[in-house]
Amino acid sequence: MRSQLTMHPKITYRDIDWHLLWQNAREQKSWAPKGPEDWDKKAPSFAKRNSESPFVDLVLQRLPLQKHYTVLDAGSGPGTLSIPLAKQVQSVTALDYSKGMLDALETEAEKQKITNITTIHSSWEDDWGTFSLPVHDICIASRSLSVANLKAALGKLNRYSRKYVFIVDRISPTPFDRGAFTAVNRPFRSGPDYIYTINTLYSIGIHCFVDIISLPPETAYADIQAAMESYCWMFKELTTTEEDTLREYILRNSHDSNDGKLIVKRANPPRWAVISWATE
Numbered sequence: 503m504r505s506q507l508t509m510h511p512k513i514t515y516r517d518i519d520w521h522l523l524w525q526n527a528r529e530q531k532s533w534a535p536k537g538p539e540d541w542d543k544k545a546p547s548f549a550k551r552n553s554e555s556p557f558v559d560l561v562l563q564r565l566p567l568q569k570h571y572t573v574l575d576a577g578s579g580p581g582t583l584s585i586p587l588a589k590q591v592q593s594v595t596a597l598d599y600s601k602g603m604l605d606a607l608e609t610e611a612e613k614q615k616i617t618n619i620t621t622i623h624s625s626w627e628d629d630w631g632t633f634s635l636p637v638h639d640i641c642i643a644s645r646s647l648s649v650a651n652l653k654a655a656l657g658k659l660n661r662y663s664r665k666y667v668f669i670v671d672r673i674s675p676t677p678f679d680r681g682a683f684t685a686v687n688r689p690f691r692s693g694p695d696y697i698y699t700i701n702t703l704y705s706i707g708i709h710c711f712v713d714i715i716s717l718p719p720e721t722a723y724a725d726i727q728a729a730m731e732s733y734c735w736m737f738k739e740l741t742t743t744e745e746d747t748l749r750e751y752i753l754r755n756s757h758d759s760n761d762g763k764l765i766v767k768r769a770n771p772p773r774w775a776v777i778s779w780a781t782e
Contacts, residue, residue: 520702524652524694531693533678533736557774558586560715561644561670564776567591574638574662576626577646581607584619587642593618595638598646599625626655630662637664644670645677645774652694652702660708663781671696673714673773678736681769685751686744688737696775703779710779719771722763726752729766 561583567573571591575584578596580603588594588611596619598604604621611619622633626649641663649655659667674692683690696712703710723729729752734740740748756766 518701518705520698520705521651521653524698524702525650527694527698528648528650530691532683532689532691533693533738555717557715557717558582560717561668561776562586562590564713564778565640565642565668566666567640571639571665572636574635574641576641576643576659578607578621579603579646581610581619583642583644585610585614585616588616588619591618591639593620595620595622595635597622597624597630597635599623626658627651630658635662637662639663639665641667642669644668645672647671647699652699653706656699656703656708657706660781665782666778666780669699669777670715671699671775671777673775675770676772676774679733679768679770681755682733682736682748682751686737686740686747688744696777699775699777703777708779710777713776713778715774715776717772717774719769720765720767722759722765724763726764729756729764 565587567587567590569591572593572595573584573587573591574595574597575587576597578584578598579600581596584594584596584607596604596607598607598621601623604623607619608621611617622630622635624630624633641659643655643659647655647669656669659669672695674695675690676695678690678692680690700710700712721732723732726749730745730749733748733752734745737744752764752766755768756764759765
C-alpha cells in the first residue's frame with residue numbers, strides 16, 4: 503500500500519495544516535477534558551503538590567528575569583509560578599479561567615504578604631483587551647495550552663509580550679502514566695504535545711528555542727487516597743472495578759517513605775519542553 507506522500511509526491515511542509523492535526527489529536531485523546539469547575543475542586547490539592555515540586559525551580563532557572571520586568575502568567579493555576587515570580591520582578595498578572603485556582607493563589611499571596619500580583623478571571627478564548635490587559639515584558643503559559651485553537655493562543659501570547667514568551671508544554675506521555683491505562687485495560691492516546699506547538703509556531707513564522715526539563719520518576723503523595731485522586735484525574739469515568747485495579751497498580755509501583763508518605767514510581771519520568779522566543 504502506497505503512503506500518502508508517495509501518492510502526492512509534490513507535497514511539502516507548507517501543505518501541512520497543523521491546526522487541523524492539533525484538533526484531530528485533541529479529539530482522539532484518551533483523557534477527559536477539564537472545565538473550570540473541575541479545576542475549582544482540584545485547586546487546594548493541586549496547589550500543595552505543585553508548590554513542593556522541583557518543577558518550579560527548573561522553570562524559573564530558564565527565565566531571564568529582571569527586577570523591573572512585568573510578567574503575564576496565562577493559565578496561572580494556583581500561582582505555581584506567579585508567587586515565586588512575584589518575588590523577583592516588578593509585578594505579575596495571573597490569568598486563569600478557574601476562580602478556585604485564583605482564590606487559592608490570592609490566599610497564598612496574602613499569607614506570604616505578596617502584594618504585586620493582579621489576578622484576572624478569564625480564559626484563552628476571551629478578549630483580553632476587555633480587561634485593559636497591558637503588554638508585559640514576559641508572557642508565560644506553563645502547562646496551560648490545552649486549547650481548541652492553538653494558533654490563536656500562540657498569537658495572543660506573542661502580541662502581549664514586549665520581550666520574551668515562554669511556554670512549558672508536555673512531552674508525551676507526560677503528565678499521564680501510560681502503565682495505569684494498561685492496568686485498567688484502556689487504550690492510551692496522549693493527544694497533542696509539544697511537537698505540535700513547535701510546528702505551529704514555525705508555520706506562523708516564529709522560530710523558537712526548546713529546552714527539556716526532566717523530573718524524577720517518583721512522586722510523593724500523602725497517602726493512597728491522595729495518589730488515587732491524582733490518578734483518577736487522568737481518566738474519563740472509571741468503574742468501581744477499574745478503580746480497584748488502579749489502586750492495586752499504584753500500590754505495586756510504590757513504597758512508603760521514612761516520613762510516612764507514599765512514593766509512586768512511573769516507568770516514564772515526567773518531561774516538559776520549555777519553548778521560548780524573543781519578541782523584540
